[in-house]
Amino acid sequence: MSKRIGMEIAMAAAEAVALCRPDVIAAYPITPNTHIPEHLADIVADGDLDCEYIAVESEHSALSACTGASAAGARVFTATSSQGLLYMYEIVPVVPSMRLPVIMCLGNRAISGPINIWNDHSDYMCVRDLGWISMFASNGQETIDMCIQAFKIGEHADVMLPVLVNLDGFQLTHVVEAMMMPDQEEVDKFLPPRKPFAALHPDNVVSMGTLGLPDIYNEAKKANDEALINSKKVILEIWKEWETMFGRKYEPIMSYKANDADVLMLTMGSMGETAQVAIDELRKEGFKAGLLDLKLYRPFPADELKKAVKGCKNLIVIDRAVMSGGAAAPVCAEVKSVLYDEPDRPVITNDIIGLGGRDVRVEDFIKIFKKAAKAKPERAYEIYGVRG
Amino acid sequence: MTEKKWPETWQDTNPGLMIFKPGSSRSYLTGGWRAQKPIWDNTKCIKCGVCYLFCPEACITEDAEGFFMADLNYCKGCGICYHECWPRAIKMVED
Numbered sequence: 105m106s107k108r109i110g111m112e113i114a115m116a117a118a119e120a121v122a123l124c125r126p127d128v129i130a131a132y133p134i135t136p137n138t139h140i141p142e143h144l145a146d147i148v149a150d151g152d153l154d155c156e157y158i159a160v161e162s163e164h165s166a167l168s169a170c171t172g173a174s175a176a177g178a179r180v181f182t183a184t185s186s187q188g189l190l191y192m193y194e195i196v197p198v199v200p201s202m203r204l205p206v207i208m209c210l211g212n213r214a215i216s217g218p219i220n221i222w223n224d225h226s227d228y229m230c231v232r233d234l235g236w237i238s239m240f241a242s243n244g245q246e247t248i249d250m251c252i253q254a255f256k257i258g259e260h261a262d263v264m265l266p267v268l269v270n271l272d273g274f275q276l277t278h279v280v281e282a283m284m285m286p287d288q289e290e291v292d293k294f295l296p297p298r299k300p301f302a303a304l305h306p307d308n309v310v311s312m313g314t315l316g317l318p319d320i321y322n323e324a325k326k327a328n329d330e331a332l333i334n335s336k337k338v339i340l341e342i343w344k345e346w347e348t349m350f351g352r353k354y355e356p357i358m359s360y361k362a363n364d365a366d367v368l369m370l371t372m373g374s375m376g377e378t379a380q381v382a383i384d385e386l387r388k389e390g391f392k393a394g395l396l397d398l399k400l401y402r403p404f405p406a407d408e409l410k411k412a413v414k415g416c417k418n419l420i421v422i423d424r425a426v427m428s429g430g431a432a433a434p435v436c437a438e439v440k441s442v443l444y445d446e447p448d449r450p451v452i453t454n455d456i457i458g459l460g461g462r463d464v465r466v467e468d469f470i471k472i473f474k475k476a477a478k479a480k481p482e483r484a485y486e487i488y489g490v491r492g
Numbered sequence: 493m494t495e496k497k498w499p500e501t502w503q504d505t506n507p508g509l510m511i512f513k514p515g516s517s518r519s520y521l522t523g524g525w526r527a528q529k530p531i532w533d534n535t536k537c538i539k540c541g542v543c544y545l546f547c548p549e550a551c552i553t554e555d556a557e558g559f560f561m562a563d564l565n566y567c568k569g570c571g572i573c574y575h576e577c578w579p580r581a582i583k584m585v586e587d
Binding site: 201203313320 | 498503507508516
């Protein structure tokens with residue numbers, strides 16, 4: 105039976121990962137994800153989890169060790185943030201290209217410079233196109249649920265891909281929240297031991313991470329892209345199974361008061377809960393406001409988005425990263441690309457908010473909402489609240 | 493069954509391009525990369541085997557008499573054997 109707990113979300117994520125019985129964990133501490141691998145190290149040191157915990161000297165080694173362990177058939181986990189992710193960058197695209205399930209928590213944090221340890225999504229945006237299934241949690245409950253789901257999704261025979269569970273640094277990692285923590289029996293029932301497609305073993309020779317020259321590189325890329333696109337089917341199935349077992353619903357795009365809304369706001373990560381309060385306030389003032397919360401960023405839920413915005417007049421996309429010199433901020437660029445061919449697409453505006461940990465308040469969403477409802481801005485995107 | 497050199501379509505590829513048959517790099521002939529090839533003058537060769545040791549492709553073999561030659565299916569023409577051969581028994585010539 106699940107137990108109601110009050111715990112810091114990073115530590116709860118570690119507890120949830122421990123329930124998944126990982127064979128190998130390799131991680132290097134970096135703010136703000138640190139408490140996840142730190143607490144897992146405690147759990148292993150206390151003898152509560154039979155797991156090889158590799159204390160590596162860098163993130164580059166952390167993901168390399170995880171890749172090797174996954175190739176050997178192990179269930180593996182790592183976690184990082186910001187500069188740590190950039191330090192392991194070289195290995196990040198290798199993992200999906202080898203079709204190896206590795207589960208990674210990313211405590212989202214701004215990237216340097218200027219040096220900043222606080223939250224935004226600019227670290228994730230560096231790796232969004234590298235082939236990992238990517239989810240964004242809005243709160244503690246979703247974080248622990250997604251950690252457990254991630255193993256089942258990534259290791260599924262029709263998927264075989266690494267999964268990133270994004271949780272906003274500090275806003276989620278360091279916040280104490282009330283959560284329902286599944287027990288070992290429930291997780292064992294939901295998540296059977298990993299059955300790898302192939303594993304490195306002297307008795308069964310297999311080469312992984314092979315050379316792909318011009319004669320085969322195109323085909324390899326296409327196969328990987330198809331695998332990621334097709335993983336959505338399995339993700340939806342597993343989320344359905346989760347809902348049946350635990351009663352908590354997951355969809356690629358969750359909506360809040362969106363059915364009859366004229367103006368929709370789209371957010372990702374912990375901002376969604378703040379935005380919900382703003383939607384309530386706007387509804388009180390008579391606006392037909394609604395919220396879309398993007399849970400699954402890769403594979404991008406294009407069909408779900410098209411369906412979700414049907415009938416709305418304005419769509420406000422809230423980004424938490426700058427795509428420097430780009431056509432829009434990253435989420436909005438993707439949203440616009442999906443909706444371009446829709447005959448009745450809404451007017452789309454794009455605000456970047458909460459960079460480098462700048463507070464994101466209910467009144468900010470209300471201001472953005474009222475501004476967007478009035479007129480289309482001159483520029484494709486704006487950094488909300490910037491001085492000057 | 494004749495074995496294909498490459499999977500023809502993306503659907504034919506193994507997940508992650510995994511290869512289940514050992515020694516598959518042998519079927520990848522790299523000789524086509526070559527612009528020049530090494531030629532041995534066995535009157536100068538002292539059979540020291542330096543060329544054999546330094547060949548990064550490991551495509552140089554020793555014959556029954558103890559002289560050396562490159563397997564041109566794999567020799568990329570890098571010229572390291574030529575560079576290392578101190579009795580100057582190896583010459584690089586246009587292929």
